[in-house]
Amino acid sequence: MADTDAPTTAAASAPPRATRRRVVFGLVLFAITTLLFAAPWAALFAPSAQWPTPVVVVGTAVFAVGYLAFPVLLVRSLGRRHSDRAARVALPLLGVVWIAFAWTLVTHVLRLVLAVAGVENPFRARLVAVLLAVVVVGLAAYGHHVAMRVPPVRRADVVLPRLDPAFDGLTIAVLADTHYGPIDRTRWSQGLVAAVNELRADVVVHVGDIADGTVEQRRGQSTPLGGVEAAHRFYVSGNHEYLSNAQAWMDHMDELGWTSLHNRHRVLERGGARLVFAGTDDITAAHSGEHGHAADLDAALAGVRPEDPVVLLAHQPSEIRKAAAAGVDLQLSGHTHGGQIWPFHLLVRLQQPVVQGLSAHGGRTQLWTSRGAGFWGPPFRVFAPNEISLLTLRSR
Incomplete structure (x- = not known):
């Protein structure tokens, strides 16, 4: 009897897998939060700066409040609660503290240069701290302005040797990563659509990550996309759609008059010439649990003629x-x-072959990577401006 009960008791006492994941997540979040807040605090209020005691006390208190509140707000905004109110505080705080952390590392170089030059403390430490504070405030203010503006147009000619001259000069407006989220950007969305319509593009595409949240949550912000004016409007899913019911987003875009290229293609014809626009689901679709969703390039290109030039979303x-x-x-x-x-582009480059712009791959294929129109998470863009891409196709 004792032998029979032993495995049951052991299984009952073992922590469930979900509990272990929560523990690991909590430890990782604690470590990252500590690093992000501790490094800038040490640079701004280093003992070598010999700041007056009230300055150190107030500054430390501000950092302490942010340090303690940040993980709680982040979990409430990105966890099961999906609290937009918490996100409107946590995500800007994340952006500011990331900027502060990154530029703290840069100021270590300046600190070393000043030390070699013979600049003594406390002036050296105070100079570095003041410059760091000015840089962080300045970049945060400018980065927020860039993130929240209607994106400028980035133009490029793309030569496709197999393109029939009948399609020479065809224009494609590329939208990506609008990421409608906790901050209501309905007016921004209307301005985005107006900017796209001014381009009078032949084709407008949205290559995914429409929003962070469900259709019901972001309907007001995304509905202006129905006002985009073009002969052809194509859309494919991004990874963020698969966090909030991608099929519902595809249905919503269909309702707005867009064609969802859900592992399929459409053929444009001019005077007997053909140009194929194909699209695939995001690569995360296969593990999303959504029935019938997975990236399938073979299905997207099924029936395409060998001589047909293909634009893939x-x-x-x-x-x-x-x-x-x-x-x-x-x-x-x-x-x-x-x-x-x-x-952060250095980390992106570890996962993606290209960060932005036009690049060649193999003897035939080219890739256009948009920097995106919106932003994810922190409402900041620093040295990575948003864009509406306008590509003009050219034949040989």
């Missing part, structure tokens, strides 16, 4: 390897945000 640039192997002429992607907040 795929949210993540990492899909370019498959596109090149399939002989795609041009892939349009987003996802990277150009790094969004410097120097």
Whole structure:
């Protein structure tokens, strides 16, 4: 009897997998939060600066409040609660503290240069601290302005050697990563649509990450996309759609008059010439649990003639390897945000082959990676401006 009960008792006493994940997540969040807040605090209020005691006490209190509140607010905003109110505090705080952390590392170089030059403390430490504070405030203010503005137009000519001259000069407006979220950007969305319509593009595409949240949560912000004016409007899902019911977003875009290229293609014709626009689900779709969703390039290109030039919509640039192997002429992607907040682009580059702009892959395939129109999380863009891409296709 004792032998029979032992495994049951052991299983009951073992922590569930979900509990272990929560513990690991909590430890990681604690470590990252401590690092992000401790480094700037040490640079601003280093003992070598010999700041008056009230300055150190007030500054430390401000950091302590942010340090204690940040993980709680972040969990409430990104966890099961999905609290927009918490997100409107946590995400800007994350952006500011990331800027402060990154530029703290940069100021260590200045600190070393000043030390070699013979500049003594406390002047050296105070100079570095003041410069750091000015840089953080300045970059946060400018970065917020850039993130919240209607994006400027970035123009580029793309030569496709297999393109029939009948399509020479065809224009494609590329939208990506609008990320409608906790901050109500309905007016921004209306301005975005107005800017796109001024371009009078032949084709407008949205290559994913429409919003953070469900259709019901972000309907007001996303509905202006129905006002985009073009002969053809194509859309593919991004990874963020698969956090909040991608099929509902596809249905919503269909209702707004967009064609969802859900592992399928459409053919444009001019005087007997053909140009194919194909699209695939985001690569995260296969593990999302949504029935019938998975990136399937073969299905998207099924029935395409070998001589047909193909423009492929795929949210993540990492899909370019498959596109090149399939002989795609041009892939349009987003996802990277150009790094969004410097120097985050260095981490993006570890996962994606390209961060932004036009690049060649193999003998035929080219990739256009948009920096995106919106932002994810922190409402800041530092040295990674948002954009509406306007591509003009050129034949040989």
